[in-house]
Amino acid sequence: MSDKDKFNPEEFENLMDHEYDGIRELDNRLPPWWVWLFYITIFWAVGYMFYYHFLGIGDLSKAEYMKEIDPNWDSRYDDTYRPLLITKAFRSPYYSPEGDITPKMLAEQGGLPAAPAPQEQPEEELNFEPLTDAESLTKGKAIYMQNCAKCHGNLAEGMIGPNLTDEYWIHGDGNINDIIRVIRNGVPVKGMIAWKSILRPEEIHQVASYVLSLQGTNPPNAKAPEGRKVTGE
Numbered sequence: 001m002s003d004k005d006k007f008n009p010e011e012f013e014n015l016m017d018h019e020y021d022g023i024r025e026l027d028n029r030l031p032p033w034w035v036w037l038f039y040i041t042i043f044w045a046v047g048y049m050f051y052y053h054f055l056g057i058g059d060l061s062k063a064e065y066m067k068e069i070d071p072n073w074d075s076r077y078d079d080t081y082r083p084l085l086i087t088k089a090f091r092s093p094y095y096s097p098e099g100d101i102t103p104k105m106l107a108e109q110g111g112l113p114a115a116p117a118p119q120e121q122p123e124e125e126l127n128f129e130p131l132t133d134a135e136s137l138t139k140g141k142a143i144y145m146q147n148c149a150k151c152h153g154n155l156a157e158g159m160i161g162p163n164l165t166d167e168y169w170i171h172g173d174g175n176i177n178d179i180i181r182v183i184r185n186g187v188p189v190k191g192m193i194a195w196k197s198i199l200r201p202e203e204i205h206q207v208a209s210y211v212l213s214l215q216g217t218n219p220p221n222a223k224a225p226e227g228r229k230v231t232g233e
Helices: 009-013 032-054 061-069 103-109 134-147 176-185 201-213
Strands: 015-020 023-026
Touching: 134 201, 176 201
Parallel strands: none
Antiparallel strands: 015 023
8 A cells, every 4th residue: 555545635735855763744834823922923923122222212121220229220321321332242330350349349349339338218208187076086985996996905995905095105195196196107016007108187176086085085094104104285
């Protein structure tokens, strides 16, 4: 039986010449989706080369790295940074024939400015007055019961969180602005979240005023004092 008899006419036309271990290969056409995907990768590669290397529109690896270590770095003012058509092969800005040079070493040698030391943010100045009208305090109580009671108790007697009715305060002096500041920014180390991303400013003002109104109420089962004693406002 000839090869032509073993295959149908269409398969015989696609039959390749070589044979291995009795297996013959058919030269079938690739699926159109595969061919088009291959063409797309070629077009993408050409566009990538022009965007990043030939025209220099996108940031190369060096530019990305330099921006990370120096926020003021600008490729327009760097004489060693050029697109591919008018520059030599890329080399790391920290290359040295004598061995690797770290950014810290360059900074110590004056090659790059050392990263500035983090500066403490000035404490925001607040100038609120306590709300004393019944409507505001009622709204403040509702906000307190929904969000604060689970840690400070229904009567602010203190549970996980401190007692809010005595004269002792851990953060600030217990005035309306200190209370608002703590509610806004939270106390992450103690597990209290920053409520400024959840409550509106007027709601924070209302709940802080409600907390302040509880001073001296002496609820039962009050938690032991924490922090320092503050008298007056």
